[in-house]
Each structure stands twice: as structure tokens, then as C-alpha cells.
Amino acid sequence: MTRFEIWDLRLGNGELSPWGYLVFLLWTLLLVGLLPDQRVTLLLGSVLLFALLTGGGGLRPLRRPRFWTLILPALALGPLLLGEKDLAWGWLRLSRAGFWMGLWMALRAFCLTVAFSVALNALSVSEMARLFETVGLKGLGFALGVALNLLPTLQETSEATYHTLRLRGGFRRPWQALKLFLVTVIANALRHSDDVVNAAAARAFEPTLRRGEPVRFQRADGLLAVALLGLGCGFAFWPL
Amino acid sequence: MKTFTTRDWVYIAVFGALWGAVEITLGAYLHVIFPPLTDTFLVGVILAGLGAIIALTGRHFVPHTGSVLMIGVVTALLKALSLGGVKIGPMVAILAESLLIEAGLVLGFGPFRYSTQARQPSRWAFALAGALAVSWNFFHKFVMMRLLYGQGFTEVAVKMVKDGSQLLGLDVRYSIAILVVLFVIRLVVGAAAGWLAWDLGGAVRRRLAREG
Numbered sequence: 259m260t261r262f263e264i265w266d267l268r269l270g271n272g273e274l275s276p277w278g279y280l281v282f283l284l285w286t287l288l289l290v291g292l293l294p295d296q297r298v299t300l301l302l303g304s305v306l307l308f309a310l311l312t313g314g315g316g317l318r319p320l321r322r323p324r325f326w327t328l329i330l331p332a333l334a335l336g337p338l339l340l341g342e343k344d345l346a347w348g349w350l351r352l353s354r355a356g357f358w359m360g361l362w363m364a365l366r367a368f369c370l371t372v373a374f375s376v377a378l379n380a381l382s383v384s385e386m387a388r389l390f391e392t393v394g395l396k397g398l399g400f401a402l403g404v405a406l407n408l409l410p411t412l413q414e415t416s417e418a419t420y421h422t423l424r425l426r427g428g429f430r431r432p433w434q435a436l437k438l439f440l441v442t443v444i445a446n447a448l449r450h451s452d453d454v455v456n457a458a459a460a461r462a463f464e465p466t467l468r469r470g471e472p473v474r475f476q477r478a479d480g481l482l483a484v485a486l487l488g489l490g491c492g493f494a495f496w497p498l
Numbered sequence: 499m500k501t502f503t504t505r506d507w508v509y510i511a512v513f514g515a516l517w518g519a520v521e522i523t524l525g526a527y528l529h530v531i532f533p534p535l536t537d538t539f540l541v542g543v544i545l546a547g548l549g550a551i552i553a554l555t556g557r558h559f560v561p562h563t564g565s566v567l568m569i570g571v572v573t574a575l576l577k578a579l580s581l582g583g584v585k586i587g588p589m590v591a592i593l594a595e596s597l598l599i600e601a602g603l604v605l606g607f608g609p610f611r612y613s614t615q616a617r618q619p620s621r622w623a624f625a626l627a628g629a630l631a632v633s634w635n636f637f638h639k640f641v642m643m644r645l646l647y648g649q650g651f652t653e654v655a656v657k658m659v660k661d662g663s664q665l666l667g668l669d670v671r672y673s674i675a676i677l678v679v680l681f682v683i684r685l686v687v688g689a690a691a692g693w694l695a696w697d698l699g700g701a702v703r704r705r706l707a708r709e710g
Binding site (some may be wrong): 291340370371374378386395397398400401402403404405406408409412413416437440441442443444445447448449450451454455458459463464465 | 501502503504505506507508509510511512514515516518519551555559568571572575576578579586644653697698701702705706709
């Protein structure tokens with residue numbers, strides 16, 4: 259094993275299974291809720307390190323402006339809106355306590371978003387389906403696949419229905435129009451779903467039968483879980 | 499939980515996709531119009547109300563315990579996989595709402611069970627389930643502000659009272675009344691959503707029967 263492979267935890271290299279990512283996500287959720295403010299920086303460091311070790315794909319949201327529109331307002335508005343104003347900067351009245359509250363808010367949101375992104379980046383739809391099958395929800399993966407494929411069809415149906423109603427002057431009675439719109443879209447989707455059921459039957463699909471290997475809890479997942487448990491206890495109880 | 503057939507799973511997928519489409523498209527528009535840090539009341543109530551209508555209409559077509567929860571799971575996963583990226587708040591809200599709908603339907607088998615069909619919830623149970631689902635919007639802010647931003651109960655309640663006093667035109671001194679009114683509005687919207695879902699399910703069924 260090369261030095262790079264030792265540190266490469268990516269799913270494709272057969273090291274961590276989806277369970278490992280799930281453990282990591284639950285660990286982050288738990289610590290975000292439990293840790294005192296100052297220790298959130300330690301958690302953030304660990305989350306970023308894990309994201310880098312797993313290939314860095316989970317850090318992709320950081321390149322999107324949308325991500326920063328969630329984080330930066332908390333940081334910028336904290337001194338203005340939170341806490342008691344104890345600082346004057348020109349005509350602005352600011353709060354030192356508000357700044358710190360805003361900072362911890364932003365860091366918590368940062369941790370959670372990166373953790374979710376890492377977990378979802380590592381799990382493809384088929385991996386999720388296998389995970390659901392392993393925990394006994396055998397049809398849920400199938401349903402997720404069908405739902406993903408249905409989205410464009412629903413969009414087309416909705417647009418067609420909306421334009422038909424609009425051209426017939428249906429929006430003069432908004433409530434009636436909304437009801438008609440929903441009935442038409444749902445009825446069309448259900449009609450389309452009959453084709454999906456027939457296609458599944460033609461392929462001998464049976465939701466109660468297992469397809470593919472179950473997702474097994476690997477040794478690496480166990481090691482990760484132990485490491486995260488130790489780290490979590492250290493973050494929570496080590497005197498700083 | 500009963501084992502679902504292939505048709506049940508496809509119907510779960512259909513209603514999950516419908517709810518997901520509402521969350522992804524309308525949710526994005528509403529969050530642009532009302533930025534998330536300034537107004538969660540209106541956006542949350544609209545999305546939760548529509549979600550409850552769709553999920554409960556789905557319950558008409560998959561009449562088994564657990565079907566709404568599965569619709570919620572599919573919706574939450576679609577939201578997570580959507581182009582907008584990972585958004586924890588809506589995912590938690592969708593799952594909580596679907597769980598509360600299930601709870602409402604189970605509770606509805608008791609005092610609100612007027613339906614003649616065996617083990618099928620009545621219109622009143624739908625209204626109760628809808629009310630419980632939309633009421634989550636009230637508690638959502640407390641949970642998410644604690645989880646995401648580490649804020650305590652008091653800070654969130656104070657902010658909610660201030661926003662509520664502006665919205666309702668009431669003085670902040672009536673803080674309890676403001677919180678109660680905000681909660682009751684959610685219950686009423688939810689109950690109306692459940693009531694409408696009952697009608698909508700029937701209307702869709704009649705449309706499908708008429709068109710063969």
C-alpha cells in the first residue's frame with residue numbers, strides 16, 4: 259500500500275462503505291448540537307480534514323455563491339442584530355457578543371453543510387438503494403430511482419397544464435384553477451406510473467427480493483467509528 | 499408496517515416526486531422572495547401546507563401505515579440530491595412533517611374514526627394529521643436554531659415574538675398571545691390542508707375512474 263493509498267479513504271478504493279459515511283454524518287450532527295461554542299472550531303477542522311481525505315468532492319459547495327449566502331449573513335448580521343451594542347464604528351452601533359454569536363452560528367452551519375455534502379457526494383443513488391435494502395427498506399431505492407426519473411415528466415405535465423388553464427381563462431377563479439391544476443397533474447402522474455409498474459413487471463422486478471449484495475459494515479468503518487468516538491469525547495470533555 | 503407492492507412503491511415515488519418538485523421549485527422561489535433568515539413563517543407554512551396536501555393525497559392511493567413516511571423520505575432525498583445543494587433545514591422539516599402525518603393518522607383511528615372502511619382514516623383524521631404536520635413549522639425554528647446556530651430557547655422565542663408582533667400588529671407585551679396565535683394559525687392551515695387533501699384525493703380518483 260502506497261503512502262497515498264493509506265490516507266485515501268474514498269469509497270471506490272474499497273476502504274469505507276456507505277456505513278462509514280453515515281457514521282460520520284451522525285457524529286457531526288451530534289457534536290454540532292452538543293459542543294460548546296469555542297470547540298466548534300475543532301469540529302470544523304475535523305470535518306474539513308475528513309472531506310479532504312475522502313477526495314475533496316464534499317468541499318464542492320464551497321465554490322457556490324449560494325453556500326456563502328447562508329454563512330456570511332450570520333457573520334455579518336451578528337454584530338448588528340444580536341447582543342447588547344457596546345462598540346461604535348462610525349455611525350454603526352455594534353455588539354461584540356453579537357459578533358461571537360454570529361461567528362459560532364456560521365461555523366455550525368459550515369460544519370453541517372460540509373458533512374452532508376461529503377456524505378451525499380460519496381453515495382450514489384445505487385449505493386443509497388443498497389443501503390436501504392440492507393436495513394430492510396427494499397423498495398425505497400427503487401422508489402427513489404423512479405422519483406428522480408419522474409421529475410422531468412412532472413415538469414412537462416405541470417407546464418402544459420398551467421398553460422392550458424391560463425389560455426382557457428381558468429385563473430379568473432384562482433382556487434378552482436389550483437384544484438384543477440393539482441387534479442390534472444396528479445392524475446397524469448398516476449397514469450404515467452401505470453407504465454412504470456408494467457415496465458417493472460416486464461423486468462420481473464419484485465420489491466421484496468434483494469438485488470445485489472447487502473452493504474456490509476467494513477473494518478475501516480469500525481475503525482472510523484472508534485476514532486470518531488474518541489475524537490468526539492476529546493472535543494467534549496478535554497479541558498482547554 | 500405492511501409490505502408494499504411494486505405499485506405502492508411507484509405511487510410513493512410519484513407523490514415523493516410531486517412534493518419534491520414543490521420543495522425544489524416553489525421552495526427556491528419563495529426563499530428568494532423571502533430570504534431564509536428574515537421570514538420562515540410564511541415560507542414554512544406555505545410549503546408545509548402544500549406538502550401535507552400532496553402527502554395526504556398520496557395516502558389515498560397507498561392506504562397503508564408508513565406510506566406517508568416513505569413519501570417524506572423520498573422527498574427529503576430528492577431535496578438533498580437537487581441542484582441547489584444540501585439544505586438541512588428543509589430535509590429535517592420534510593421528515594418531521596411526514597412523521598407527524600403518520601402520527602396524526604394513527605391518532606385519528608381513535609376519537610376521529612368515523613370512516614366505514616376498516617382501518618382507513620377519516621376526513622377528520624386527515625385534518626388532524628395536516629394540523630400536526632404544519633404545526634412542526636412552529637417548533638422547527640427552535641430545533642434548527644439550536645442545531646445549526648447553537649441558539650437557546652429564549653433567543654428564538656424572543657425573535658419569534660418580535661417578528662410575530664410586527665406581523666400581527668400586536669404589542670410585544672402580549673408575547674404569550676402572539677406565540678399562541680402563531681401556533682394556532684399553523685394548526686388551522688394544516689387542518690385545512692388535510693381537509694383539502696381528502697377532497698383532492700377523491701377528485702383524482704374520480705378523474706381516473708372517468709377516464710378509465
